[in-house]
Amino acid sequence: MQKTKMLNEAVPAPSPFGEGWGGASKPIIYSTPMVQANLEGRKTLTRRIVKPQPKEPFIFDKNSNSIIESPGYCVEPIECPYGQPGDVLWVREKFACTLGKYEPETTYSYFADSFHWSFYPNDDMKGETACQWHDEALAKEVKWKSPRFMPKSAARIWLQIEEIKVERLQDVTEKDAIAEGVTRFFTINWRFKNYNNPDDKSGFLQAITSFQSLWGKINGPESWEQNPWVWVVKVKVLSTTGRPQSIL
Numbered sequence: 029m030q031k032t033k034m035l036n037e038a039v040p041a042p043s044p045f046g047e048g049w050g051g052a053s054k055p056i057i058y059s060t061p062m063v064q065a066n067l068e069g070r071k072t073l074t075r076r077i078v079k080p081q082p083k084e085p086f087i088f089d090k091n092s093n094s095i096i097e098s099p100g101y102c103v104e105p106i107e108c109p110y111g112q113p114g115d116v117l118w119v120r121e122k123f124a125c126t127l128g129k130y131e132p133e134t135t136y137s138y139f140a141d142s143f144h145w146s147f148y149p150n151d152d153m154k155g156e157t158a159c160q161w162h163d164e165a166l167a168k169e170v171k172w173k174s175p176r177f178m179p180k181s182a183a184r185i186w187l188q189i190e191e192i193k194v195e196r197l198q199d200v201t202e203k204d205a206i207a208e209g210v211t212r213f214f215t216i217n218w219r220f221k222n223y224n225n226p227d228d229k230s231g232f233l234q235a236i237t238s239f240q241s242l243w244g245k246i247n248g249p250e251s252w253e254q255n256p257w258v259w260v261v262k263v264k265v266l267s268t269t270g271r272p273q274s275i276l
Contacts (some may be wrong), residue, residue, distance in 0.1 A: 053116040053275060058185070059173045059246055060224065063121045063140040065267055069168050073207040076246070078194065082106055082257055093192045095156035095257075107166050108192050108259050116275060117263065119185035120178040124170035125267025136182045145184065145270075167193075176178040183231075191262040197243070198255045205235035210242060 055072070058066065065071035075179035078095065093112055094105040110117060111141045135146040142164045200208075211221035218231030220238035223245045225231075232238045242250055266272050 029114075035105065035244070040180070043054060052111055054111050054199050055178075055180070056110060056117045056187075057120045059223055060122055060140050061211070061242065062209055063138075063185065065211070066119065066187075067141060067267060070211075071207070071209030072263060073204055073260050074173050074263065075195075075197065075243075076110070076255075076261065077251070078257045078259055079109075088194045090192075095194060100245075108261075110192075110259065110261055111189055113189050113191055115189050117187040117189065117268065118180055118183035119187065120175040120183065120270070121185070122172055122175055123182055124172050124176050126170060127184065127218075136184075137167060137170045138184065139167070139172055140192070159167075167207055185268050186266040186270075186275065187263040188266050189261060190264055193260040193262075194257055195260050196255050197252065197258050200236060200239060202235050205239040208235075208242075210235050210238040227238065 045178050058074075062071060062074070070162070084093045086098070088094075089096055089105070092105070092107070094107045096105050097103045111265050124137040124139075126135040126137070127133070132146055133146055135144055137144045142162050143160070144163055144166060145160050148186065206212075213219055213221060213228070213231050216230070218233055220232045221228065221241075222231050223241040239251055265274075
């Protein structure tokens with residue numbers, strides 16, 4: 029039985045485009061399949077393992093979006109590392125950076141869709157776009173880097189947190205698995221992608237099973253069996269073409 033309680037109602041997320049927005053912005057790493065899901069408008073949820081795993085019983089306080097172990101005792105809460113509802117996340121993804129030889133031009137390339145973005149630096153540190161294009165041939169020539177090394181200036185996907193919950197990993201529903209962005213297929217034999225089969229010659233009838241294969245590919249197959257507590261972060265996309273103008 030799940031031994032957790034929730035306190036208070038979810039705090040509504042303010043819009044970063046409205047006057048007086050003062051939320052924080054933090055990075056979050058997305059795997060290539062999840063970047064593709066974002067670009068295609070299929071992903072509104074992300075699950076991340078709570079670290080360290082809380083000791084039961086505990087309380088999840090919706091007001092502070094933190095886990096309180098041993099209620100009634102002076103124990104440091106486990107705060108969600110991704111922020112609060114209303115805060116902004118910028119996505120780190122697999123990328124490459126090429127500097128121009130003759131002009132102060134920088135080109136960022138993105139592995140997920142062979143997209144390239146050239147710009148010139150300017151005083152406001154956002155950069156002035158020179159051109160944007162897709163080129164699979166060029167994508168084969170650049171030296172790809174881990175998402176861990178992506179600077180904020182290279183982030184093209186910006187998200188806003190709408191809600192945070194805490195659940196056991198295996199409590200994911202079919203609806204939530206679809207919102208996690210698993211790829212759909214329209215075939216007679218299967219409806220969702222098997223992420224352990226790169227040639228797409230097999231799949232699954234249920235989104236949950238597809239999500240399980242994706243989770244195992246990213247976190248290891250043993251992680252699903254361990255059934256850890258996870259942060260369930262609901263987001264909406266603010267931009268897939270660089271930082272929104274109102275985000276400082």
